[in-house]
Amino acid sequence: MLFSKRLLLLAFFIGLALSAYGQSKPLIGQVLDSLNRPIPYANVVAINQSTQKIGGFGITNAEGRFKITLAEGPSYLLRVSFVGYVQFESTISEWDSEKPLNVTLQQADTELGVVEVVSELPVTMKGDTLTYKTDAFTTGSERKLEHVLEKLPGFQVDENGEVKVQGKKVDKVLVDGKTFFDGDTKLATKNLSANAVDRVQVLKNFNEVSPIRGLDTNETLALNIQLKEGKKNLVFGDLTGGAGPEERYLGHVNAFYYAPKLNVNLIGGSNNVGEQSFTLQDYFRFSGGLSGLSSRSGSRVQLNSEDLGIPLANRTNAFDLQSTLGALNLNYSPSKKWRHSGFLIASTSANQLGSNSLRTYLNSGEDTQEQLNSESFVENKSGLAKYALTYTPKEETYLKYSLFGKLSEISNSNDLNSNFGEINQRIDSRNTRTPYALQQKLEWYHAPSERHVFSTELNWESKFSDPLFDLNTNLKPLQGLYPIADAETYRLLQSQEITTNTWEAAFNYYYILNPTNHLNWTLGYQNFSQNLIGQLEQVGSE
Structure with missing residues (x-):
């Protein structure tokens, strides 16, 4: 003992x-x-x-x-x-x-003599490029790129897959020097396999247009993910599947093919457990498509967005959430001069919400309690597509044509029932819209000498949205604000059609004084137009 x-x-x-x-x-x-x-x-x-x-x-x-x-x-x-x-x-x-x-x-x-390289440094710095050898920091248990980046010093990855290096947000992600899904950080960090990553490069002041490198003022930070030699000219990826009680399911697939001339990335997934592969935040980030010329020319024209009013669906407030994603990314370079790139993304989400509450009011009346029941259903279907053709006959010349389009179908239904003693009110409302947008852009940059740089950019964009608000209730709404005819039940329809067209053109000449100073002359043209047709009517009234 x-x-x-x-x-x-x-x-x-x-x-x-x-x-x-x-x-x-x-x-x-x-x-x-x-x-x-x-x-x-x-x-x-x-x-x-x-x-x-x-x-x-x-x-x-x-x-x-x-x-x-x-x-x-x-x-x-x-x-x-x-x-x-x-x-x-x-x-x-x-x-x-x-x-x-x-x-x-x-x-x-003193100058270095003969140097014998004993082992590779885990981090090296050359110019504006900082390179991490990932094997020096990882343990082999990492699954995705985000798990690798979390191990690198100076890196931060949030739950949405966005990356920061030394506190500064990463704007673009490249894989072996080629754009991955238009540079989106989330699709890269959440899907690229960890065991395929050899090095991570941090590119400061990144600009893919060589003639104007050093002339732009936006300090873009990019990551270039270098793959291991064994992952090139090879198809790799992973497949995830799961099922559970209450008919819960989860499925996700990634497939990647990288070769010197062709890169193809395929991502797909569907689940009803609240995991969203493509959120509304992602939609807004992608739907920027091709940046306009206004911000760079000093214009401050602000036009109404056709996406305003899209309801937010997330698993923190959902009774039931189903989402599906299909995405394809392509980079094809038949020669050093020509490059085709683009992506296609389709997603759907259906979110059901509901709540029951009992409210007690402090007043002198007899009825002080309200029983409030609410049910909501949010459904969003969206498609995004982009194609770009780049021609670089020599380092001092850059020509690019881009086409971007998006289409959505959005609906949001809300059913409220308020029981306040002798007063019982029912309010059923529905918001729907099917916006679409199409944009084309042409860019040309040329540097005939070290001191002279010319550029021309043309941008055309057309947007359309048709928001519709349908309200049904048993009590008269908008009293004192809008004349409503008496009826047993009330139904109001508010419809709009918003059309936006944009034409922009800019010609720039840069005269280089020295590596840190230059003179810039700009000649530009802008034409913005927006038409709104709206109607509010009471259905069923004479």
């Missing part, structure tokens, strides 16, 4: 010791040069002296600051390095998580 107690006590202290040993805390600091200026994108590595493995890794931000999390207990060899500076090394075993560690790097004055 005494032996058993001693054994349990020993096990307790061993567990306590292991728990204390397994605790971790952050190591924070800042990397500066000899003039106390911050050094961004410096590599910070902590090597466990017991195992000789990397215990933590990070890179400095724009202010030269870093933060890595290390397990307490062992001592570490801290190495800080950056191109052009002498590598810093220091052994640490105790550190204060609240007190920053200042590291000063001295500039290297």
Whole structure:
């Protein structure tokens, strides 16, 4: 009995010791040069002296600051390095998580002789490109690209699949240098297989139009996902399926084919468990299609969107939610001069909501309680398509034609029943609309010399929407606001037809003074028109 107690006590202290040993805390600091200026994108590595493995890794931000999390207990060899500076090394075993560690790097004055590469650095910086070797950070248990990015220092991935690097939002995603679903981050992070990723490149100030690189002011941040050699010229992907009680089901498929000239990506899925592969936020992000010229020319014309009023369906407020997605992405380059690209996305969602509530009002009347029942049904069907043809006969010339279209069918039904003592009111309403849009754009850029750049852009867009509001109730609505004829039941219809047309053209000439300054002359033309036809009527009245 005494032996058993001693054994349990020993096990307790061993567990306590292991728990204390397994605790971790952050190591924070800042990397500066000899003039106390911050050094961004410096590599910070902590090597466990017991195992000789990397215990933590990070890179400095724009202010030269870093933060890595290390397990307490062992001592570490801290190495800080950056191109052009002498590598810093220091052994640490105790550190204060609240007190920053200042590291000063001295500039290297001697030229490098013969360098023998022993192993590949996990992070390298060259110009505006920061490259991560993903195998240095992953464990092999990752399933999707988002799980890989979460392991990389400086990366953040939210639940919607949007990515930030050093706090700045990523605008586009490329796969082997080619646009993936028009650069959408969510479809890439949620679907691209983790075991196919070899490197992740962060491209600062990204612009696919070579003649105007360095001239635009929008600091676009892009990711280029480089695939492993074994995943090229090969079809790969995954299939997920599941079923459960109450007729619940889940199915999802990804298929990818990458080759030097042809890239094809297919994504499909359907479920009724509340997982939305394509949300309304995604629809709005894609439905921008081709950006207009107004923002760049200084215009501030604001036209009514044909998508306003689309109800939001999500699994946090749904009694039942069904969604289906089908998406196809294509990149085809028959030669170095020509490239065809585009995507097709079709999605549906049906969301049922409902609530019962009992309200008590503080007043002097007899009827102070209201029984309110509500039921809602939201259905959204949408289709998006884009095609682009790019011609680059030489590096200084760029020509692109783009065609974008979208079509939706949206309906939102709400049934309310209010029982307020002797007063019982029923309100049934329905919102429907079938908007569509078509846009074409032509772009030409040419740089005949280092100091002269010319560009011409033409944009045409047509939009249509027909929102319809159908209201049924047993009590007279809009009293004092709109004349309503007396009836046993009341039905009001409000219909609209909104047509929008846009013509834009812009010619630009840039004169390059130096790498950081240039003069820009713009000649532009804009024509916006919008027609609205609306009607409000009472059905069943004379």
